[in-house]
Amino acid sequence: MNLKLNRGFTLIELLITLTIITLFFSLGITQYNKFNRRQILVKARDQLISDLRLAQSKSLAAEKPVDCTESLSGIKVKFTDNQNYKIVAICGEEIEIKTGLSLPPGVTKQSGPNEIFFKVLSQGTSFDSTIVLSSFEETQMITINKTGEIK
Numbered sequence: 001m002n003l004k005l006n007r008g009f010t011l012i013e014l015l016i017t018l019t020i021i022t023l024f025f026s027l028g029i030t031q032y033n034k035f036n037r038r039q040i041l042v043k044a045r046d047q048l049i050s051d052l053r054l055a056q057s058k059s060l061a062a063e064k065p066v067d068c069t070e071s072l073s074g075i076k077v078k079f080t081d082n083q084n085y086k087i088v089a090i091c092g093e094e095i096e097i098k099t100g101l102s103l104p105p106g107v108t109k110q111s112g113p114n115e116i117f118f119k120v121l122s123q124g125t126s127f128d129s130t131i132v133l134s135s136f137e138e139t140q141m142i143t144i145n146k147t148g149e150i151k
Contacts, residue, residue: 037136044107045133045140051101052077052116052150055087058097059118065089065097077116082108103133110134116144124148
């Protein structure tokens with residue numbers, strides 16, 4: 001009687017197993033990268049909303065900068081390009097409140113106004129506006145209506 005004992009795997013079995021593991025790993029990495037890019041864009045949107053709300057709250061409170069010699073007419077979020085922006089007070093002239101603000105690398109303002117002006121004491125904004133941020137073929141929108149509601 002000739003009994004043959006199998007004590008391992010054949011080369012074909014090992015190659016198939018390794019191929020399947022590699023395929024699952026590459027799919028996982030792709031999905032992780034996509035998730036990570038989406039989170040960067042969401043974080044950029046949330047930071048811009050936070051800065052818009054800061055400008056809005058300073059305007060609602062009529063919080064006047066120390067350098068402001070005339071009456072405060074409002075606070076403006078002003079984009080210098082599609083990546084950088086600043087917050088300025090309008091007191092006859094523009095007085096910078098917060099500068100050096102920028103969107104994360106790879107995230108840009110695709111469309112929307114270059115300035116959002118919040119009038120003092122709950123007067124809202126001059127017009128409805130939508131800012132569209134884009135990154136890695138994904139977009140996020142921020143809307144500001146005339147009453148100053150930010151979504």
